[in-house]
Amino acid sequence: MHEMRTLPEKSKYMIKIVLPILITQIALYLMTFFDILMTSKYSITHLAGVSIGSSLWVPVYTALTGILIGITPIVAQLIGAKKKKDVRTFVHQGFYIGILLAIVVFVGIFLVIDPVLNLIPLEASVRIVAKKYLLMLCIGLIPLFLYSVLRSFIDALGKTRVSMFIILVSAPINIVLNYLLIYGKLGLPELGGVGAGLASAITYWLILLIAIIIVLRSNPFAELQIFHRWTKPSLVKIRMLMKIGVPIGLSLFAETTIFSAVTILMSVYSTEVISAHQIAMNFTSLLYMVPLSIAMGATILVGHEIGANRFADARTYSWLSVATAICFSLVSISILLLFREQIASVYTNDKYVIELTVQFFFFAALFQLSDAIQAPVQGALRGYKDVTITFIMAIISYWIIGLPTGYILANYTSFERFGYWIGLIVGLSIGAITLTIRLVYLQKKMK
Incomplete structure (x- = not known):
C-alpha cells in the first residue's frame, strides 16, 4: 500500500476501499432477501421454516466468520510492515481453523437441531422445513468458511x-438456483424452502472456486503464493489468530443476538406490532450496511498504517472513517x-401496521448517530488489533445495560413496545461513547 499524504488523497483512497465492501454487503443482504421472498411465493409454511432456520443460523455464522475476520488486521499489518513472506503461513492457519469450525458446526447441527427446534412452539411441518433447510446448508459449510479466510486475505x-x-457474479447464480430448486424447474426436484438452503450451499462452493482461481492467477495475490509450500498447523500462530478472532466473533455475536433477543421478547405483543x-x-x-462497510474499511486502512509504523496516518484514517x-x-x-410512511407502505398495505412502523422509524432514526460512531470506531480498534476490551464493552453496553433498560421501560412504563427500542x-450510545474513549486512549498511548 502506498502512503497517502494529504487528507483528500486519504479520503479518495478510503472511498476506493469502502465502496466495494458496501456493494458486497448489500449483495449478500439481497441474497438472503431473495431466499425469503422466493420462498414466500412458494408456501407460508416453507417461509416460516426458512425464517426459523435463518434466525438460528445467522448468529452462529456471524460469530464464526467473525473469528476468521481476525486474519484481516494481522495480514494488513504484515503488508504494511512489508513482511509478505509471513502472510502465507497465517492464511494457511486460517484455513485449518476454518475447516475445524466447519466440522464443529456440522456435528453440532446434527446433535442439537432437534432439541433446539423442539423448544420452539412450531407446527410439525414448519419444524421439518427448518431442519432440512439447515441440513442443506451443511453441504456448503467447508467452502463458506474457507472463502471467509480468502476474503479476509483479499480485503x-x-x-x-x-x-x-x-x-x-455469484448472487445472480444463487437466485437462478433458488428458482430451479424451490419451484422444481428444468426437471429438478421441487424442494420449496429446503431448495433455498441447497442453492446457498452450491453457491458457497462456486464462490470458493472463483476466489481460488483469482488468488492463483491474479496479482498481487499470485505473487504471495498462498497455495504453495504448504505449512503445517502451528499452535503458536493459531493461538495468535484466535486471540484476535475470538473476541471479534463474540462481539459480532453479542451485537447480532441482542436484536434477536428483542424480537423474541416482543413476541408477547400483537401480530401487527411484531410485523x-x-x-x-x-x-x-x-x-x-454503510457504517458496517466503513468499519471493515477502517480495519484494513488502520492495519496497514500501524504495520508501517505510521501512527499519525492511522489516527487520521480512524477519525476520517x-x-x-x-x-x-x-x-x-x-x-x-421525512419518508417514514412511504417506506412503510412499500412493505405492507395494512394501515395500522404502517402507523406502528412510522412510530418505530422515529426511534430507529435516533440510534443512527450512535451506530455511525460505534461501528467505525470498533473497526479502527480492530486495525490496532485491540479486540478484547472491545468485546467486553459490547457485552456491558448491549446485554448488561441496553437490554435490561429496554425490558424495564417496556414492562414498567408507558413506553411499552417502544421501550425495547429505547x-x-x-x-x-454507551457503546459509542466507551469505544471512542478507548480509541482515544490507545492513540495517545501509541504516539
Whole structure:
C-alpha cells in the first residue's frame, strides 16, 4: 500500500476501499432477501421454516466468520510492515481453523437441531422445513468458511473490488438456483424452502472456486503464493489468530443476538406490532450496511498504517472513517424522518401496521448517530488489533445495560413496545461513547 499524504488523497483512497465492501454487503443482504421472498411465493409454511432456520443460523455464522475476520488486521499489518513472506503461513492457519469450525458446526447441527427446534412452539411441518433447510446448508459449510479466510486475505491487501466482483457474479447464480430448486424447474426436484438452503450451499462452493482461481492467477495475490509450500498447523500462530478472532466473533455475536433477543421478547405483543417491528428492523439493517462497510474499511486502512509504523496516518484514517459515517447518518436520519410512511407502505398495505412502523422509524432514526460512531470506531480498534476490551464493552453496553433498560421501560412504563427500542438506543450510545474513549486512549498511548 502506498502512503497517502494529504487528507483528500486519504479520503479518495478510503472511498476506493469502502465502496466495494458496501456493494458486497448489500449483495449478500439481497441474497438472503431473495431466499425469503422466493420462498414466500412458494408456501407460508416453507417461509416460516426458512425464517426459523435463518434466525438460528445467522448468529452462529456471524460469530464464526467473525473469528476468521481476525486474519484481516494481522495480514494488513504484515503488508504494511512489508513482511509478505509471513502472510502465507497465517492464511494457511486460517484455513485449518476454518475447516475445524466447519466440522464443529456440522456435528453440532446434527446433535442439537432437534432439541433446539423442539423448544420452539412450531407446527410439525414448519419444524421439518427448518431442519432440512439447515441440513442443506451443511453441504456448503467447508467452502463458506474457507472463502471467509480468502476474503479476509483479499480485503487485507486492499483489493476489496475483487470480493465485490466474486459476490456480484455469484448472487445472480444463487437466485437462478433458488428458482430451479424451490419451484422444481428444468426437471429438478421441487424442494420449496429446503431448495433455498441447497442453492446457498452450491453457491458457497462456486464462490470458493472463483476466489481460488483469482488468488492463483491474479496479482498481487499470485505473487504471495498462498497455495504453495504448504505449512503445517502451528499452535503458536493459531493461538495468535484466535486471540484476535475470538473476541471479534463474540462481539459480532453479542451485537447480532441482542436484536434477536428483542424480537423474541416482543413476541408477547400483537401480530401487527411484531410485523411493524420487523419492517423497521429490516430497513434499518439495510441502512447499517454503510457504517458496517466503513468499519471493515477502517480495519484494513488502520492495519496497514500501524504495520508501517505510521501512527499519525492511522489516527487520521480512524477519525476520517467516523466523520464519513456520521455524515451518512445525517442522511439516513433525514430519510427515516421525512419518508417514514412511504417506506412503510412499500412493505405492507395494512394501515395500522404502517402507523406502528412510522412510530418505530422515529426511534430507529435516533440510534443512527450512535451506530455511525460505534461501528467505525470498533473497526479502527480492530486495525490496532485491540479486540478484547472491545468485546467486553459490547457485552456491558448491549446485554448488561441496553437490554435490561429496554425490558424495564417496556414492562414498567408507558413506553411499552417502544421501550425495547429505547433500550437499544441506550446500549448503542454507551457503546459509542466507551469505544471512542478507548480509541482515544490507545492513540495517545501509541504516539
